[in-house]
Amino acid sequence: EPEVTQTPSHQVTQMGQEVILRCVPISNHLYFYWYRQILGQKVEFLVSFYNNEISEKSEIFDDQFSVERPDGSNFTLKIRSTKLEDSAMYFCASSEARGPGANVLTFGAGSRLTVL
Amino acid sequence: SQELEQSPQSLIVQEGKNLTINCTSSKTLYGLYWYKQKYGEGLIFLMMLQKGGEEKSHEKITAKLDEKKQQSSLHITASQPSHAGIYLCGAPLGGGKLIFGQGTELSVKP
Numbered sequence: 001e002p003e004v005t006q007t008p009s010h011q012v013t014q015m016g017q018e019v020i021l022r023c024v025p026i027s028n029h030l031y032f033y034w035y036r037q038i039l040g041q042k043v044e045f046l047v048s049f050y051n052n053e054i055s056e057k058s059e060i061f062d063d064q065f066s067v068e069r070p071d072g073s074n075f076t077l078k079i080r081s082t083k084l085e086d087s088a089m090y091f092c093a094s095s096e097a098r099g100p101g102a103n104v105l106t107f108g109a110g111s112r113l114t115v116l
Numbered sequence: 117s118q119e120l121e122q123s124p125q126s127l128i129v130q131e132g133k134n135l136t137i138n139c140t141s142s143k144t145l146y147g148l149y150w151y152k153q154k155y156g157e158g159l160i161f162l163m164m165l166q167k168g169g170e171e172k173s174h175e176k177i178t179a180k181l182d183e184k185k186q187q188s189s190l191h192i193t194a195s196q197p198s199h200a201g202i203y204l205c206g207a208p209l210g211g212g213k214l215i216f217g218q219g220t221e222l223s224v225k226p
Contacts, residue, residue, distance in 0.1 A: 004158075031212050043159070043204065043216040056211045091158055095212055103147065105212060107159040 002026040004108035006092050012114045016081050021111045023075045023092030032075045033093040033105060034067065036060075043091065049075065082115045089113075118143045120205055122217035129195050130225050137190045137220045139205030148188045149206040149214065150179050159204065162190075192222075200224045 005024040013019050025032050034046040048055040049067055066078045075094075079086055089112050093105040119142040129135050139148065147166045151159040163172045165181035165188060172179055176193045192199055202221050206214040 006158075009156075033212055035214075042218050043206075045213045045215070048212045056213055058213075093159075093212075103208060103212075104149075104161055104164060105214065106161065107151075109156055109158040 025094030
């Protein structure tokens with residue numbers, strides 16, 4: 001069963017530091033997403049990415065956040081200067097471009113970010 | 117903005133018992149996804165419903181979307197410890213953007 005792989009599984013960082021979370025989406029998927037879940041809260045959408053550009057982003061996804069697909073396989077989320085409130089589980093997801101799976105997001109296991 | 121409300125928030129059942137989890141939307145649903153969340157495994161896709169009145173089953177799990185497309189239910193028959201986890205309903209808002217309910221935590225006692 002193809003899967004979305006995320007690294008690291010857990011990262012602890014100091015406030016103000018830059019963090020990069022990495023994801024390897026399913027190989028034939030063309031749409032990529034980041035979601036996050038703050039402890040005890042709902043899973044919430046951050047950003048969607050297609051054809052090497054952001055398709056849509058939420059209000060949470062401010063100038064401190066960026067995404068890129070540097071090498072055709074990895075999909076990264078960068079937080080430039082982390083804040084305490086960035087502590088959360090970050091989920092990467094991907095989906096097919098068309099067909100019956102086009103609307104089904106496959107999620108990774110998540111990267112837990114702890115900002116001290 | 118659209119909101120999804122799940123009930124109950126948590127559930128403890130004896131192994132072998134049936135259970136139902138509900139998901140109610142503040143607006144008409146144009147699709148409804150059910151995911152299961154287990155620690156260390158992310159969100160695992162269970163089922164997608166798109167039409168009013170639609171019902172899908174996979175193994176012992178059945179999901180339905182009501183005719184008015186504002187509520188969905190997830191029913192587990194003869195629950196097993198492997199069914200334990202957090203069940204999330206999600207509604208598509210277009211472009212791969214999903215909004216989720218707060219989740220229902222299921223524990224199954226052997």
